[in-house]
Amino acid sequence: MKKTKTKNSRALKRRKKFFKGLRHFLLIPVLVCVLLYGFIFTATMPFMSDIFSIGSMFLQNEDANYSRSYENIFTPSDNTGDTVNADDVDYPSIDKQFGTLKIENRGVDAKLFFGDGSVALRNGVGVYAGSFIPGYGKTILISGHNNTYFNGLKNVKKGDIVKIRTSYGNYEYRINNTRIAKADDKSTYDLNAEEENLIMYTCYPFDELGLTEQRFFVYGEKISGPAIVGIYE
Amino acid sequence: MKKFFKNLSLKKVLYAVLTFIMAVCIIFCSFATVIRITFFNGSFLSDTLNSSQYYKDLCVEITENLTDLGDASGLDKEFFEGFVNEVLVREDVQTYITDFYEGNKLKVNTSNFDESLQNALKKYIKSNHIKSVNEDNLNYFYANASKIYSDSIKIKYLSSIQDLILDKSGPVTVAIIVLILIIGAVICVLIFTNEWKHKALRYIFTAVNSAGLFLLTLPLGVFLSGVIGHIAIISRSLSDMYISIINSVLSDLIVISIVLIVVSIALWVIYGRVRKKATI
Numbered sequence: 001m002k003k004t005k006t007k008n009s010r011a012l013k014r015r016k017k018f019f020k021g022l023r024h025f026l027l028i029p030v031l032v033c034v035l036l037y038g039f040i041f042t043a044t045m046p047f048m049s050d051i052f053s054i055g056s057m058f059l060q061n062e063d064a065n066y067s068r069s070y071e072n073i074f075t076p077s078d079n080t081g082d083t084v085n086a087d088d089v090d091y092p093s094i095d096k097q098f099g100t101l102k103i104e105n106r107g108v109d110a111k112l113f114f115g116d117g118s119v120a121l122r123n124g125v126g127v128y129a130g131s132f133i134p135g136y137g138k139t140i141l142i143s144g145h146n147n148t149y150f151n152g153l154k155n156v157k158k159g160d161i162v163k164i165r166t167s168y169g170n171y172e173y174r175i176n177n178t179r180i181a182k183a184d185d186k187s188t189y190d191l192n193a194e195e196e197n198l199i200m201y202t203c204y205p206f207d208e209l210g211l212t213e214q215r216f217f218v219y220g221e222k223i224s225g226p227a228i229v230g231i232y233e
Numbered sequence: 234m235k236k237f238f239k240n241l242s243l244k245k246v247l248y249a250v251l252t253f254i255m256a257v258c259i260i261f262c263s264f265a266t267v268i269r270i271t272f273f274n275g276s277f278l279s280d281t282l283n284s285s286q287y288y289k290d291l292c293v294e295i296t297e298n299l300t301d302l303g304d305a306s307g308l309d310k311e312f313f314e315g316f317v318n319e320v321l322v323r324e325d326v327q328t329y330i331t332d333f334y335e336g337n338k339l340k341v342n343t344s345n346f347d348e349s350l351q352n353a354l355k356k357y358i359k360s361n362h363i364k365s366v367n368e369d370n371l372n373y374f375y376a377n378a379s380k381i382y383s384d385s386i387k388i389k390y391l392s393s394i395q396d397l398i399l400d401k402s403g404p405v406t407v408a409i410i411v412l413i414l415i416i417g418a419v420i421c422v423l424i425f426t427n428e429w430k431h432k433a434l435r436y437i438f439t440a441v442n443s444a445g446l447f448l449l450t451l452p453l454g455v456f457l458s459g460v461i462g463h464i465a466i467i468s469r470s471l472s473d474m475y476i477s478i479i480n481s482v483l484s485d486l487i488v489i490s491i492v493l494i495v496v497s498i499a500l501w502v503i504y505g506r507v508r509k510k511a512t513i
Contacts, residue, residue: 024435025442025501032443033450036256040447058475059463066469068297118301147307209307209363210370211377 070119072097074112079169084135084226089168094129095119099166101142103175106160107152116143125149125200131191134164134171135228139193142200146216150202153218162198162220171225173198179217180204188217196222248423252436255419259444259493262412265405267485271478273402275334278478279327285477288326290470292317295385299378306374312357321345325386336399339392341383350378389471431508438500445493452483452490 041048073096092098092114099112101124111124114133120126125144132138144150156175164171181188189199198220203212271277282288299313325341332339358366420437427433455461461479466472 024439028439029442029446029497032253032256032439033446035253036260036443036447039253039257040260058466059460060465061463066472118298122301122304145305148304203305207307208370209358209366210372210374211302211306212367212370213373 068119068122070095070097070113070123072111073167074099074165075167076165077167077169079226081169081226083229084168086228086230089135089228092133097124098133099164101125102163102165103152103156103160104163106155108150108156108162109152110144110149112142112164112166121145121149134166134196134198135169135226136231137194137196137227139189139191140196140198141189141191142198144200144202146202146204146206146208146212150200151206153200153202153216154206156218161223162200164198164225168228169226172223173220174223175218175220177219179219180214181217183213183215185215188215196227198222248427248436251419251423252440255416255423255437255440256444256447258412258416258419259440260447262409262416263444263448263486263489263493265409265412267482267489269402269405269409271482271485273398273405275330277481278330281477281481282326282330282474285473287470287474287477288319288323290468290473291326291385292319292322294468294470295322295382298381298385302374302377302381306370308357312353316349316353318349322386326388329386329388333388333391333395334398336395339387339395341386343379343383346382347375347379350375388474389467429511431504431511434500434504434507438497438504441493441500442497445490445497448486448490448493452486455483 073090073092090098094115095113095117097111097113100110101112102109113120113124113126115129116126121144125142127133128141128143131141134140144153146153156178158175158177160175162173162175164173179188188201200218200220201215204214204216205212206216295317296313299316300310303310303312325346329339329341331337354371357363419440423433423436424430427436461476464472464476464479466475
């Protein structure tokens with residue numbers, strides 16, 4: 001009986017010692033560590049908010065993608081109506097192909113992108129992001145390289161038809177004018193125009209080696225295609 | 234709880250505060266040391282670039298951008314294939330880093346690139362039998378190509394922190410020394426004012442161990458959150474470079490934390506022996 005009691009008290013002592021050791025070895029350092037987080041977070045809060053806001057500029061929700069491929073949201077449409085609801089228009093984001101542009105018998109047949117950066121001009125022609133997509137009733141400003149996809153612009157004549165196909169409708173524009181101007185000539189386009197008009201431009205002269213300072217502008221008026229309605233509702 | 238407050242003397246509170254101060258000093262000292270051996274160290278950046286895919290990616294990007302320019306300038310797509318010389322790119326980036334750490338004006342010397350581009354284009358004109366060439370257009374093209382090259386050699390965002398790096402290099406070293414002195418002073422106070430040396434060892438153990446845990450959990454948290462994979466900066470080469478730098482910094486912090494935890498375990502063992510002696 002006495003032996004068992006001594007055994008029990010020894011085991012109790014050992015357990016107590018173990019938990020005391022555990023407290024000093026693990027629990028207290030962990031507690032201090034948590035306190036350190038609280039202290040350092042509070043102390044550096046004024047700088048940290050700046051660091052976090054700067055850091056967030058370099059972060060995105062998905063993994064970074066530097067692929068040179070582009071997204072194509074264009075699927076041929078059979079919309080023959082006069083209007084299309086804004087809700088049914090998949091508005092393209094930068095560098096996405098959302099249509100095609102063609103001028104029959106003039107050697108112009110290109111993929112149409114939103115934005116006129118290197119992705120667009122490498123693979124086709126691009127709508128300047130500060131202008132509008134077809135159907136908006138405003139100016140559509142499209143650029144392309146004069147040695148590649150817009151080389152055929154050198155052959156266009158007044159009255160030629162430009163066909164733009166998008167997922168929400170097919171559009172036709174009649175060429176009514178061409179013009180050669182300096183690259184920085186702001187009078188060559190009006191982005192605030194109230195009627196839908198197409199402006200295509202490329203570097204000029206055509207087939208020239210090097211970068212040129214002049215631009216060749218082709219102007220077109222809308223003949224057909226659905227107007228986007230309910231944009232501001 | 235009552236027992237806890239009954240046993241709590243002013244001395245114990247003071248020792249707890251000193252332990253906490255010591256842990257904070259160890260953490261800041263570790264951060265300062267890592268910053269000193271990484272950002273403030275010219276060879277760190279060179280080594281990071283050499284050990285990463287930076288130069289390979291950079292050459293690909295320069296070629297792609299030049300090919301786009303060639304597209305706009307009436308050149309064949311093949312013109313820039315193999316044109317960008319990795320050795321030249323390495324030399325120019327290295328010069329840029331050296332200038333950065335020596336406080337020189339950050340400018341890329343593109344004379345070698347310009348010369349080889351002009352030679353290649355002359356050859357191209359000759360082999361393609363191009364008769365009429367407008368010199369203005371060619372010069373405009375050369376200027377743009379040169380700009381693409383020099384913009385690529387420059388390590389983005391680095392130029393904006395050049396002054397900070399150069400100005401703060403000295404103060405960071407001083408801060409490390411001051412923090413080490415404070416840590417030393419706290420250790421002395423704990424040892425010499427404590428009647429029982431093993432208790433002093435326990436306080437030092439707690440400071441070292443908790444600082445080690447802090448420095449281990451912080452980088453591990455960053456790694457596990459996957460936030461590094463979401464860094465997106467202009468180009469692949471630049472992103473890879475900054476990710477390599479961040480990984481190096483976090484790895485250094487983990488190494489320091491492991492050293493601290495090992496030291497703390499050694500202190501715990503010594504504490505156990507000293508305590509045994511004291512109780513005998």
